[in-house]
Ligand SMILES: Nc1ncnc2c1ncn2[C@@H]1O[C@H](COP(=O)(O)OP(=O)(O)O)[C@@H](O)[C@H]1O
């Protein structure tokens with residue numbers, strides 16, 4: 075048995091004739107936070123559901139906690155925690171009951187779930203809402219409750235499918251803080267996201283997924299170094315002043331043309347900006363920023379991540 | 382920068398207009414009609430088939446059991462059970478579909494599909510949205526009642542043109558019930574047990590104890606006053622006396638007045654509850 | 662593989678079904694339903710009253726039009742005593758069908774409740790058994806209540822009526838299993854008209870309100886095929902004391918329904934939930 079908590083080789087998922095996951099290799103080591111970054115439809119959720127043992131694989135091999143999801147599903151599920159893409163809290167139960175009853179599904183004793191629920195309510199900052207129904211909670215609160223619920227069995231591996239999609243910035247930062255605490259406690263996490271800032275914040279290592287395939291793998295810093303330049307100059311033009319991409323190409327290492335702007339990849343954004351001005355172009359706005367995973371994605375797929 | 386864009390794009394002029402009071406209701410009715418045209422099949426079972434099954438089970442089946450005993454004629458005042466039952470079933474099915482149409486669809490309008498919110502984002506007022514939906518329910522009730530009258534006629538339950546008045550009376554009763562139920566449904570946040578309780582403790586007893594299947598004087602004296610407050614009893618009396626040509630003007634006026642009061646109260650409450658919920 | 666785990670080893674029966682679909686914890690769903698119903702107690706309690714309203718109204722009101730009827734043993738019966746066992750059977754059917762269709766569909770498609778459960782060691786069989794079990798528990802409580810009311814009104818003629826309670830559970834199980842299997846095929850709420858279309862005619866025509874003799878022979882044969890007819894016959898025989906060995910054939914009918922329903926429901930749930 076290898077040290078990997080999750081090990082996939084040529085893992086595939088088909089829905090009828092359509093192949094959503096087209097043969098991926100993944101190794102997740104104990105204690106790390108591992109990310110799947112990719113646009114909607116890349117196959118992230120399909121992969122997560124196979125790892126969570128609720129979706130049989132269509133091909134390849136998969137080991138989770140050293141076991142085969144095909145035959146050991148319940149044993150694996152007893153030791154992992156799952157935060158699905160869409161909250162599926164039990165709306166007929168109160169906040170506290172959601173935690174307690176869910177714990178009972180894992181075979182925990184009544185006493186144990188009671189203590190655990192109190193602890194998790196505290197962790198999710200929901201103690202004041204403990205006896206309330208679930209429905210009126212805000213999106214961020216529901217998400218925190220779902221995460222708290224996934225921890226009820228003290229999982230060794232936590233699967234989080236787009237944990238912060240749809241949340242406001244404040245709620246996202248609160249959630250990131252909770253996930254960071256879990257990481258320090260040694261909980262291995264697998265996170266999917268289509269936000270590069272989230273991937274950069276959370277992940278030790280990640281794979282970029284597109285169209286059912288893994289197109290790159292590494293730590294956020296490695297990926298940026300490998301596939302992008304240090305800085306990016308973003309230029310916007312009025313339609314009548316917009317130059318052809320060729321006019322900009324000579325100024326920097328690489329130019330990407332998007333519908334609303336140009337991205338100029340260069341080690342020194344300030345200097346590129348000065349050169350643009352010197353060449354007589356009249357951008358509506360110019361912005362120098364550091365490269366991000368968004369740029370990595372654009373480079374790898376030729377498409378913008380958030381469309 | 383703002384000046385630059387202003388020069389390029391002319392300021393748009395909005396094409397929306399505020400509809401008049403009735404015009405707004407008309408727009409809401411049209412909305413429901415458009416939806417219905419695509420989904421009408423779903424309501425055929427509840428609005429036409431269901432009363433037909435009751436007619437067959439009780440008018441025909443049960444009627445066969447009791448015919449010839451002489452007991453029925455005493456209860457119905459001399460007419461056959463089917464003829465006596467049919468106009469009452471018209472009223473009962475109007476009330477049943479009124480109750481159904483103004484519970485889950487209303488909650489859905491506020492909560493699941495949120496069509497009310499979509500409408501309220503335009504120039505329609507909350508009252509127009511609520512009353513428009515009520516008008517739509519009334520129109521639909523009338524239409525399925527008309528189909529049902531044809532069905533009754535096929536089974537020999539129609540004895541004269543008075544049944545047209547029965548249809549109006551049934552629709553009127555159903556609308557009064559729909560208005561009250563809708564006002565209640567607009568206060569419900571969560572399906573929980575509110576509607577189940579309404580159906581089991583109000584609607585079902587109402588259909589059983591309002592003189593549909595047997596005259597209310599067959600009930601114990603203590604239960605009878607329940608019928609007097611039941612809108613369905615008043616509607617049944619109206620529908621039945623119209624169909625059988627047994628008019629008693631004073632009684633009829635009383636029934637109409639009672640139902641009218643309920644309808645007005647209901648409509649006022651609908652307007653108020655919709656306003657509260659849509660423009661808090 | 663001997664990884665530490667909280668999952669008990671599962672005995673043989675569920676081996677017929679896909680691996681990992683049963684964790685032996687269906688009772689946790691009962692716990693969940695009981696907890697949830699504390700908040701919707703009104704709906705819970707109201708289920709008890711519905712057949713009683715029917716019994717009061719129809720027994721008294723329609724009864725005044727009917728007089729006495731010949732019962733299954735030949736002795737004559739009051740109309741209330743005639744319809745009461747029919748209503749008992751019908752309410753067992755209605756409750757079980759409602760629980761296993763509307764409620765299950767809602768949890769399956771909208772609340773995604775079963776998805777949440779499947780992320781735990783629970784499997785589809787735990788879910789199917791747990792949900793059917795809850796419907797039975799509830800049906801059993803209602804049937805007990807209704808039988809007590811019958812006894813209070815003097816509508817029970819024989820101690821055999823005690824067996825009407827387990828019989829009601831068998832009936833509810835059969836309808837619940839078939840209902841759940843049917844639900845797994847439903848695509849949208851519109852399909853639920855078909856449920857009404859199946860249940861309402863049975864309620865009205867399967868001898869709940871009048872004897873089979875009302876129908877022409879060919880229609881009698883049709884009615885005799887309906888499951889509710891068998892339930893009504895069984896109940897009426899038990900509450901009037903006209904018990905004979907032939908009643909076992911009704912039980913056979915329900916045994917087949919249960920077997921077909923459970924197997925179909927588990928298979929379909931497996932396919933639906935574990936995509
Ligand atoms: N149950 C399903 N049946 C058919 N197609 C599906 C199903 N689930 C997902 N897909 C398809 O598989 C592809 C990948 O989906 P998903 O894994 O959800 O992507 P992501 O989570 O990266 O957005 C999408 O094209 C989606 O439409």
Ligand SMILES: [Mg+2]
Nearest residue numbers: 118119120159
């Ligand atoms: Mg996804």
